[in-house]
Amino acid sequence: LNDFVNLSFKNKAMALTSSTMMPLGTVAPPFQLLDVISERTYSLNDLKSDKATVIMFVCNHCPYVKHVQSELVKMAEDYIxxxxxxxAISSNDVENYPEDSPELMREEAKKWGYPFPYLYDETQIVAKAYDAACTPDFYIFDSGMKLIYRGQLDDSRPGNEKPLTGKDLRGALDDYLKGNPITEDQIPSQGCNIKWRD
Structure with a gap:
């Protein structure tokens, strides 16, 4: 019975959640957050690109994030x-989910060799500004920091046996970098719900 209760709690705590799909054309909300890797505070202006900027809401413990970590690193290495x-931004409530603490975020970033900053959104203000709902949640902004893509990395999920390719996000980046129109038929990302504070 205890095992059943624990399993039910875990399933409830990690309820499958889809992206809210911020309207295309939205200008990226500004922020200033701590990068747990360098232990420096950066603004969006410090980190953005004059070509394209990918913002990812992730965390340490979510199985959906763990499933895609290798592709996130590979994609960044391909497109940087x-x-x-x-x-990358983590906005989870660390009081109830201590595995998402800044110290463990730093360890996770070093373990995977993240070639990008891993920012800690302690107040959760940034996640709310981006209308982020799940981990992972992905956004691509153009040279003017207007939203051109939000949605899934690809259709691979833990246990569905589909290959992890990053095809949706890669396809949007490739189209944009080549000057081709990006389809507005975009599929929401899915993952664990962001762990909001009470």
Whole structure:
């Protein structure tokens, strides 16, 4: 019975949640957050690119994030030389989810060799400004910091046996960098709900 209760609690705590899909064309809300890797505070202006900027809401413990970590690193390594900047943000409530603490965020970033900053949104103001709902949640902003893509990395999920390719996010980046129109038929990301404070 205890095992059943624990399983039910875990399933409830990690309820599958989809992106809220911020309207395309929205200008990226500004922020100033601590990068747990360098232990410096950066603003969006410090980190953005004059080509394209990818903002990702992630965390340490979510199985949906763990499933895509290798592709996030690979994608960043592929596109950073093209002038694209990547920014990862964790906004989870660390009091109830201590595995998402800044100290453990730093360890996770070092373990995976994150080639991008990993920012700690302690107040959760940034996640709310971006209307972020799940981990992982992805956004691409153009050279003017207007939203051109929000949605899934690809259709691979833990246990569904579909290959992890990053095809949706990569396709949007490729189209934008080549000057091609980006389809507005974008599929929401799915993952654990962001762990909001009470």
């Amino acid at each position: 030389p093209e002038g694209v900047k990547f920014i």
